[in-house]
Amino acid sequence: MTSVLLSVNQLSKSYGGRLAVDGVNFQVRHGQTVGLIGPNGAGKSSTVSMICGLLRSDSGSVELEGEAMAQGQTGAKLKIGLVPQDLALYEDLSALENLKLFGALYGLKGALLKERCAQALDMVRLADRAADKPSTFSGGMKRRLNIAAALLHEPKLLILDEPTVGVDPQSRNAIFDTLEALKAKGMALIYTSHYMEEVERLADHIVIIDHGKVLADESPADLYRRLPAQAALRAELAQPLAAERMAELLAGLRSLPGVSAVRELGSQAGEGGPVLEIGLAATAHAASVLAWLNAQGCALQHFATAKTNLEDIFLNLTGRSLRD
C-alpha cells in the first residue's frame, strides 16, 4: 500500500455557533482517488476549504506528507491544486491568457510556463480553443479550464469540489477522461459530489459525510459488503391476495436461500396485485425466487431486478436518500 499523502485530523468548524464540520478524520494515500460524498450542506466544501488552508478550522489539523498546513505557510499548499465550486476565470482574457495568469501566480515563467499551459490545455481537451475567451465557452468548458488552472503547478493532490454541477454531458465525459488520465499518471484526487454514480466510477476509496460527521471511510467493495442485499427483485403480482395468503407468501419468500429481506409495497395505482420488493444476496438468486413464486401459483404482472448502488448505501446508513 502506498504511503499517506494527506492526513485530516479531527477537523471541526462552526458558523455562528452551528457545527458544520464535526471532528472529521480521513486520509488520502499517494495516487488514491477519494470520493467525498454527502448531501447538500453536509460540510464537504467547508472540509475542502480547510484542507486547502482557505478556511481556518476551529480545531484539528491537516498534514501533507507529514508537513502541517498552517495559515500563511506555502510549502504544503503547493502540493495541492483546488478546483473550486465557484468558477474563477477572467472572461475577457483568452483561455491561454487565463492559464498564464494563474501559472504566474504559482511563480512559473518563460518556457516552463508555456509548456505547462500547453500540457494543461491538452489534458482538458481545450488545446484548440486556447485563443478563445471563456465568455464564448459552455459551462462545462469553463469548468475544464478551471481544472487546467489547478494543474499548472503539478500538484500531488487535486481537489475537485462538485466539478460536474451545471455541466453538459459531453463536458462531463471529458472531465471524467481527464480525471482518469490524471489518476493513471499517479495524481491523488479528492472528488466531492452528491452524485453517487460519478464517485462510483472514479473513486477507490469513499468517505461519506453527513451533518459534518464521517459515517463511512472505506473502499466501495467494503461499503457494498455492509449492505444486506446486493440486488433487488421487484415483482408485481397479477392479482390481489388475501391477508393470510400474503403473510404465508412473505414468510415463504423470507425462508428461501439468497433472500435477505422482503417488503410488500402495496399495489400500483389500484391496478393488479401488490408489489413485492425482495432483497437478494446476488442477482443470480432472482431465477429461483421467480420459479418459487410460480410454483406457489402466483402469476406476475411484471418483474424487474436491479443491482444495489451507493445511493442504497447512503439510505442504509442514514435512513434518508442522498438527494431529497
Ligand SMILES: Nc1ncnc2c1ncn2[C@@H]1O[C@H](COP(=O)(O)OP(=O)(O)OP(=O)(O)O)[C@@H](O)[C@H]1O
Ligand atoms: N460562510 C458560511 N457562513 C455560515 N454558514 C455556512 C457558511 N458556509 C457553510 N455554511 C453552512 O455550513 C454547513 C455546511 O456547508 P458546506 O458548504 O460545507 O456543505 P457542502 O456539503 O459542501 O454542501 P453543498 O454541496 O451545498 O456545497 C451548511 O449548513 C451551510 O449552510
